[in-house]
Amino acid sequence: xxxxxxxxxxxxxxxxxxxxxxxxxxxxxxxxxxxxxxxxxxxxxxxxxxxxxxxxxxxxxxxxxxxxxxxxxxxxxxxxxxxxxxxxxxxxxxxxxxxxxxxxxxxxxxxxxxxxxxxxxxxxxxxxxxxxxxxxxxxxxxxxxxxxxxxxxxxxxxxxxxxxxxxxxxxxxxxxxxxxxxxxxxxxxxxxxxxxxxxxxxxxxxxxxxxxxxxxxxxxxxxxxxxxxxxxxxxxxxxxxxxxxxxxxxxxxxxxxxxxxxxxxxxxxxxxxxxxxxxxxxxxxxxxxxxxxxxxxxxxxxxxxxxxxxxxxxxxxxxxxxxxxxxxx
Amino acid sequence: xxxxxxxxxxxxxxxxxxxxxxxxxxxxxxxxxxxxxxxxxxxxxxxxxxxxxxxxxxxxxxxxxxxxxxxxxxxxxxxxxxxxxxxxxxxxxxxxxxxxxxxxxxxxxxxxxxxxxxxxxxxxxxxxxxxxxxxxxxxxxxxxxxxxxxxxxxxxxxxxxxxxxxxxxxxxxxxxxxxxxxxxxxxxxxxxxxxxxxxxxxxxxxxxxxxxxxxxxxxxxxxxxxxxxxxxxxxxxxxxxxxxxxxxxxxxxxxxxxxxxxxxxxxxxxxxxxxxxxxxxxxxxxxxxxxxxxxxxxxxxxxxxxxxxxxxxxxxxxxxxxxxxxxxx
Numbered sequence: 126x127x128x129x130x131x132x133x134x135x136x137x138x139x140x141x142x143x144x145x146x147x148x149x150x151x152x153x154x155x156x157x158x159x160x161x162x163x164x165x166x167x168x169x170x171x172x173x174x175x176x177x178x179x180x181x182x183x184x185x186x187x188x189x190x191x192x193x194x195x196x197x198x199x200x201x202x203x204x205x206x207x208x209x210x211x212x213x214x215x216x217x218x219x220x221x222x223x224x225x226x227x228x229x230x231x232x233x234x235x236x237x238x239x240x241x242x243x244x245x246x247x248x249x250x251x252x253x254x255x256x257x258x259x260x261x262x263x264x265x266x267x268x269x270x271x272x273x274x275x276x277x278x279x280x281x282x283x284x285x286x287x288x289x290x291x292x293x294x295x296x297x298x299x300x301x302x303x304x305x306x307x308x309x310x311x312x313x314x315x316x317x318x319x320x321x322x323x324x325x326x327x328x329x330x331x332x333x334x335x336x337x338x339x340x341x342x343x344x345x346x347x348x349x350x351x352x353x354x355x356x357x358x359x360x361x362x363x364x365x366x367x368x369x370x371x372x373x374x375x376x377x378x379x380x381x382x383x384x385x386x387x388x389x390x391x392x393x394x395x396x397x398x399x400x401x402x403x404x405x406x407x408x409x410x411x412x413x414x415x416x417x418x419x420x421x422x423x424x425x426x427x428x429x430x431x432x433x434x435x436x437x438x439x440x441x442x443x444x445x446x447x448x449x450x451x452x453x454x
Numbered sequence: 455x456x457x458x459x460x461x462x463x464x465x466x467x468x469x470x471x472x473x474x475x476x477x478x479x480x481x482x483x484x485x486x487x488x489x490x491x492x493x494x495x496x497x498x499x500x501x502x503x504x505x506x507x508x509x510x511x512x513x514x515x516x517x518x519x520x521x522x523x524x525x526x527x528x529x530x531x532x533x534x535x536x537x538x539x540x541x542x543x544x545x546x547x548x549x550x551x552x553x554x555x556x557x558x559x560x561x562x563x564x565x566x567x568x569x570x571x572x573x574x575x576x577x578x579x580x581x582x583x584x585x586x587x588x589x590x591x592x593x594x595x596x597x598x599x600x601x602x603x604x605x606x607x608x609x610x611x612x613x614x615x616x617x618x619x620x621x622x623x624x625x626x627x628x629x630x631x632x633x634x635x636x637x638x639x640x641x642x643x644x645x646x647x648x649x650x651x652x653x654x655x656x657x658x659x660x661x662x663x664x665x666x667x668x669x670x671x672x673x674x675x676x677x678x679x680x681x682x683x684x685x686x687x688x689x690x691x692x693x694x695x696x697x698x699x700x701x702x703x704x705x706x707x708x709x710x711x712x713x714x715x716x717x718x719x720x721x722x723x724x725x726x727x728x729x730x731x732x733x734x735x736x737x738x739x740x741x742x743x744x745x746x747x748x749x750x751x752x753x754x755x756x757x758x759x760x761x762x763x764x765x766x767x768x769x770x771x772x773x774x775x776x777x778x779x780x781x782x783x
Contacts, residue, residue: 130684130687130688131680131681131682131683131684131686131687131761131762132683132687132761133680133683160503160607161505161542161607161609164610164688165542165607165609165610165688166507166538166539166541166542166610166671166672166673167505167506167507167538167539167541167542167544167600167602167604167607168505168506168507169503169504169505169506169542169604169607170503170504170506171502171503171504172504173500174489174498174499174500175498175499175500175501175504176490176496176497176498177496177497177498177499177506177550177583177584177599177601178495178496178497178550178584179550179551179552179584179585179586179597179599180552180586181552181553181554181586181588181595181597183554183588183589183590183591183595184591185591186554186588186589186590186591187588209495209496210495210496212495212496213490213494213495213496213498215496221506221507221508221599222508223508223509223510223552223597224510225510225512225515225595254506255506255507255508256508257508257509257510257597259510259512259515259516260512260515261512261515261593261595262512262513262514262515262592262593263591263592263593264590264591264592264593266510266512266554266590266595266597268508268510268552268586268595268597270506270508270550270599271496272506273496275496275498278489278490278494278496278498280490280494281493281494281495342495343495344495351460351462352460353460354460354461354462355459355460357460358459358460358461359459359493359494432460432461433460
């Protein structure tokens with residue numbers, strides 16, 4: 126595969142990255158889904174329904190170099206895209222990575238970013254399929270295409286009045302890390318890890334979908350207030366989120382009065398948020414927890430109407446619809 | 455489809471773009487290849503072999519705003535990625551577009567860039583499948599994922615000693631435009647059009663591949679000297695390019711002593727370059743020309759050995775292997 130490339134310094138760098146990745150060869154551990162790996166004009170994959178998503182991370186918008194090592198920049202970029210695959214319950218096949226490197230980044234930063242991309246892909250059974258490498262006059266830019274197989278995708282449409290709203294894991298840790306950095310403090314280790322190396326809920330999503338549990342699903346990239354709004358819009362329903370029920374990460378809890386905002390609107394938790402018929406999750410809860418060691422928490426309900434709203438403990442809406450941020454992940 | 459998105463200014467912009475695109479609905483003119491269009495966490499496509507490629511264009515590296523209108527920035531970015539699909543003889547299905555917009559670009563530049571992306575896709579029968587939209591602190595960045603179906607891809611491996619080397623169209627026009635701009639001149643209209651709105655050779659590639667003519671193929675993004683080197687490396691052969699045989703575009707011819715350099719190393723012509731058994735192209739030449747109105751020119755041969763070399767009229771090598779540029783398209 127690597128020898129498909131001709132001479133030249135650009136291709137030397139790509140060769141180093143592909144050699145380090147040690148992946149992408151057709152007929153490998155991917156179960157035959159990769160017909161053509163990296164090094165040709167296109168990669169070619171096969172499967173019954175190919176899921177595709179793309180997620181761009183820009184230095185100065187989504188991360189700062191002072192916050193993250195280069196490998197973590199690559200890791201979180203890829204994890205964010207792979208989380209979108211989980212949101213439709215797709216089995217990951219591979220990633221393509223477009224990277225624009227700033228001045229001086231060729232020798233160490235570029236290969237380290239790609240090492241992180243490959244590590245995030247490998248963590249969910251995916252391989253490096255290809256990419257593009259270019260210069261940037263300024264910001265480092267990483268754009269990840271995640272590719273998976275999904276015969277029966279779980280979409281945003283499908284939620285019905287009477288459904289319950291559930292989330293995996295805990296919320297607000299990544300946002301707590303950003304909040305700490307912006308406030309001139311160092312985030313604690315858990316928050317830092319949540320931001321730098323988030324875990325896409327790939328296996329959890331496949332497990333839930335195999336059991337037909339989610340009626341609609343998204344991943345939490347912009348915060349549950351905004352992301353649940355996509356389910357509401359697509360399904361033509363109203364989603365009511367019970368603020369005090371949101372499972373706070375320890376880092377978010379430590380933020381005191383800011384905790385609910387971090388959990389509801391902080392973004393980049395990369396947990397699953399899905400609707401389900403009443404009782405369907407409870408029946409699976411014990412097995413889910415034992416298998417994955419990840420919490421499942423009921424955080425709201427679906428009603429007739431439109432929009433998504435976060436309620437406080439007294440039944441009042443908190444900043445309805447005001448949590449969006451332009452330029453998020 | 456558009457109504458799948460919740461509220462928020464980021465999503466308003468995406469809604470405007472999708473409405474303008476007027477495409478991406480499942481079950482449309484794409485022959486059923488699009489199972490899930492834009493507006494969910496992933497797009498889902500189906501086909502016997504899905505070809506994927508990604509091509510990033512960065513302001514200040516691949517283009518300048520003073521050279522191109524925003525719609526042309528989008529058009530040429532998408533055409534470059536779609537040309538990679540043509541290089542493996544894939545039928546285009548769609549594109550995903552990641553765009554990082556600079557300060558002040560939200561209102562007019564962003565939608566115009568996307569209008570160009572959608573136009574380039576529509577020109578080859580492809581639809582907008584999704585994307586990502588974010589802010590950039592500086593440069594405008596457009597990263598295009600092109601998605602096609604290809605049961606039997608034509609790869610870079612397959613060229614054998616004795617094969618001929620062929621190219622479609624003419625070479626050097628896009629490079630002549632860049633050369634004019636960098637020299638403070640205005641490019642002529644043909645060169646400008648070649649740079650701003652290149653035509654991927656999609657139909658030509660499918661036609662040639664259906665007849666089993668190309669033994670190996672690439673598209674010309676970095677110049678034939680470098681791109682033919684990929685065929686040489688992948689196939690384990692030597693490619694000898696006959697410099698005086700290269701079909702010069704009028705704009706390249708007008709560059710006088712610079713003409714051969716523009717045609718051989720200029721890049722971004724997005725023509726096909728392929729190897730074929732002797733005589734196999736001649737048998738199809740008349741029908742090809744009549745059908746497509748595009749030239750097919752024999753420009754070299756395949757020998758035992760390694761590397762790609764451009765020969766001058768006296769049998770001497772011109773700058774063997776020295777044409778690469780880091781950070782090209």
